[in-house]
Amino acid sequence: MWFCRALRRVAPNGSRTYATQIGDKKVAVLGAAGGIGQPLSLLLKSHPGASSFLSHLSLYDVVNTPGVAADLSHINTSVKCTHHTGSDALPAALDGADVVVIPAGVPRKPGMSRQDLFNTNASIVQQLTAGIASTCPQAQVLVISNPVNSTVPIAAETLKKAGVYDRRRLFGVTTLDLVRASCFVAEAAGKRPENVHVDVLGGHSGKTILPVLSRVPGVQLTKEQVEKLTNRIQFGGDEVVKAKDGLGSATLSMAYAGARFTLNLLRALKGESGITEAAFVESDIFKKDGVDYFSTQITLGRQGVESVGEVGPLDEYEQGLLKDALEDLKINIKAGVDFAK
Numbered sequence: 320m321w322f323c324r325a326l327r328r329v330a331p332n333g334s335r336t337y338a339t340q341i342g343d344k345k346v347a348v349l350g351a352a353g354g355i356g357q358p359l360s361l362l363l364k365s366h367p368g369a370s371s372f373l374s375h376l377s378l379y380d381v382v383n384t385p386g387v388a389a390d391l392s393h394i395n396t397s398v399k400c401t402h403h404t405g406s407d408a409l410p411a412a413l414d415g416a417d418v419v420v421i422p423a424g425v426p427r428k429p430g431m432s433r434q435d436l437f438n439t440n441a442s443i444v445q446q447l448t449a450g451i452a453s454t455c456p457q458a459q460v461l462v463i464s465n466p467v468n469s470t471v472p473i474a475a476e477t478l479k480k481a482g483v484y485d486r487r488r489l490f491g492v493t494t495l496d497l498v499r500a501s502c503f504v505a506e507a508a509g510k511r512p513e514n515v516h517v518d519v520l521g522g523h524s525g526k527t528i529l530p531v532l533s534r535v536p537g538v539q540l541t542k543e544q545v546e547k548l549t550n551r552i553q554f555g556g557d558e559v560v561k562a563k564d565g566l567g568s569a570t571l572s573m574a575y576a577g578a579r580f581t582l583n584l585l586r587a588l589k590g591e592s593g594i595t596e597a598a599f600v601e602s603d604i605f606k607k608d609g610v611d612y613f614s615t616q617i618t619l620g621r622q623g624v625e626s627v628g629e630v631g632p633l634d635e636y637e638q639g640l641l642k643d644a645l646e647d648l649k650i651n652i653k654a655g656v657d658f659a660k
């Protein structure tokens with residue numbers, strides 16, 4: 320590997336940051352031609368500085384990857400793009416991947432719950448994870464496909480069956496819940512969203528999403544505001560599904576959230592310390608209640624999950640939300656485990 324000392328100036332790709340290293344990581348996006356896959360791949364390919372830790376973007380889908388790869392490859396960053404279409408091409412897409420991001424599967428239409436996607440997406444995630452187990456068993460796996468509360472256990476069981484499961488390397492991506500919470504709370508409190516961090520715990524659907532509004536730094540909310548905002552954060556996905564009116568669910572905000580998580584994980588894999596993100600991972604916190612996966616803030620490191628954060632103090636209202644969240648999570652997780660078995 321060689322190093323270049325970059326200059327503090329605007330580079331031809333418009334980047335004002337300066338890379339000191341050439342990246343060596345390969346990221347595979349499974350579902351790369353989809354509503355999330357395309358903008359997510361764009362954000363990874365074009366992120367200023369991404370080429371200091373990413374060298375290869377592998378674009379896999381059952382359709383249309385040549386066009387997506389040709390288009391992205393005209394962006395002047397040194398991240399190489401390759402395309403792979405159809406299940407015969409899955410091993411080539413995954414070969415040597417350090418990180419695999421999975422937005423493959425069907426999205427909701429108005430009137431559907433995320434759990435209604437189970438029948439279609441469960442087998443897609445199972446098939447793709449089986450491919451990961453045989454081709455790149457050491458990869459970090461980021462599951463976006465819904466219902467995340469069930470697809471993560473499906474992925475875990477599939478990796479376990481193949482004897483390659485490591486709890487440090489499997490994540491359900493819940494970043495969008497935190498991104499949304501930050502927007503909605505900032506709007507209510509008259510702050511800049513960039514400056515508002517809201518912890519969101521639990522899972523990724525309805526009542527399993529637990530925003531902790533009692534401890535947002537610098538923000539005091541009334542009881543009425545808390546109840547309204549909690550509901551809006553829990554059902555934020557429905558706002559987009561309704562607005563898209565049959566044409567799918569959140570894609571652009573999800574691509575933003577997925578890229579943020581992926582880039583932070585790549586930084587941590589490269590050795591940057593102190594990087595935290597929330598994610599739905601195997602967690603001991605509520606195993607006694609029969610809930611094996613739970614999202615809290617986690618610290619990322621060279622092996623993936625370095626440590627899983629605590630739930631932290633909750634007020635009485637949030638304790639009630641937690642109880643509801645655990646009840647639903649238990650059912651959603653069991654559905655995933657049963658399917659995989």
Ligand code: NAD
Binds near residue numbers: 379424464
């Ligand atoms: P989409 O239909 O636009 O794209 C999905 C892509 O997956 C398509 O290109 C399709 O060809 C591809 N695909 C289908 N089966 C495949 C397979 N076996 N292998 C590889 N690719 C396959 O849908 P979208 O809007 O991109 O949403 C994708 C998924 O992400 C949905 O399940 C949606 O509910 C979920 N989602 C999750 C979050 C989250 O916060 N975790 C947010 C938004 C959407």
Ligand code: LMR
Binds near residue numbers: 426427555556568569
């Ligand atoms: C979201 O939160 O936007 C996604 O999970 C998509 C959905 O179905 O709402």
